[in-house]
Amino acid sequence: MxxxxxxxxxxxxxxxxxxxxxxxxxxxxxxxxxxxxxxxxxxxxxxxxxxxxxxxxxxxxxxxxxxxxxxxxxxxxxxxxxxxxxxxxxxxxxxxAGPHCFAFYQGEAAFAKVADGDMMSFYMTDFLCRQFDAFFIKPLGLDRHPELITDFFGNYEKVIYLAQTEDPALEQVAKDAAVLLGLGYEKRFTGYGDLQRDLGKLK
Missing domain, CATH: 3.40.50 (Rossmann fold)
Known part of the structure; x- marks a missing residue:
């Protein structure tokens, strides 16, 4: 059917x-x-x-x-x-399950191990890489007032790209964002994490 x-x-x-x-x-x-x-x-x-x-x-x-x-x-x-x-x-x-998508992409157990250490990190996902300008640059006015970057992101230490797919173009956006924001950079390939597990139960 x-x-x-x-x-x-x-x-x-x-x-x-x-x-x-x-x-x-x-x-x-x-x-x-x-x-x-x-x-x-x-x-x-x-x-x-x-x-x-x-x-x-x-x-x-x-x-x-x-x-x-x-x-x-x-x-x-x-x-x-x-x-x-x-x-x-x-x-x-x-x-x-979990507090947010950044947790379920990594898996709840894995996120619990890194949550404290990631407190000063700015997470990006595939979606947020695709929409970086629309979700961050333009709404925050950073295209017009780049001097505000320090005000918005000054307390962060690094960008962590939680990658759902292996897409060099998206990874480049995340790397460029880290440079723009003056932050370190780390990539973690997560795939779909607990999203696949939980959707897999919907038989």
Whole structure:
């Protein structure tokens, strides 16, 4: 049976952060999960975590009204301070484990070992490399006022690129960002980490 022939009640709907949409679809293809569908909340909520829980509540209500019975939240806590868990509990759905995507890409166990040492590090992912100008340079006005770099990034020590794929162009963006921000540089190839593990349970 193709996904088009399945009813919504027979599918699994992942409601995810727009920052991981490409990665969810890549994992879906890798796992051959034809029954999995994806919808996303705006990636910009990464900077407005207060918007995530109410938007997720509304998205789940909408999905249920459309007949979806199997829903998975493609977010970790992501700065909601537990409010997303309240929404998940209300609707009886699960979410990605961990505090944020930087943790689940590395794997919770691996992140726990490096979290303290990474406190002064600026994480980048494949998405953030693709959107570096749109998410950092222009919103912070650094294209117009590069002198503000020290104000925004002066307390960081290095850029850590958490790479989901081996893409030289994306890695170059991360390296260039480190130079621009006056920071050290480290690359960690993570692949999809716990994202693949957790999506793999949605059979």
């Amino acid at each position: 193709t996904n088009a022939q399945r009813t919504n009640a027979e599918k699994v709907l992942v409601i995810a952060c727009g920052m991981i949409a490409r990665e969810v679809l890549a994992v879906k293809e890798r796992l051959g999960f034809d029954h999995l569908e994806l919808t996303c909340l705006p990636a910009e909520f990464h900077y407005r975590p207060d918007k995530i829980a109410p938007a997720m509540d509304a998205a789940i209500e909408k999905a249920k009204a459309e007949g979806y019975q199997h829903i998975f939240v493609g977010y970790a806590d992501c700065g909601t301070g537990g409010h997303l868990d309240v929404v998940c509990e209300k609707h009886g759905v699960a979410r990605m």
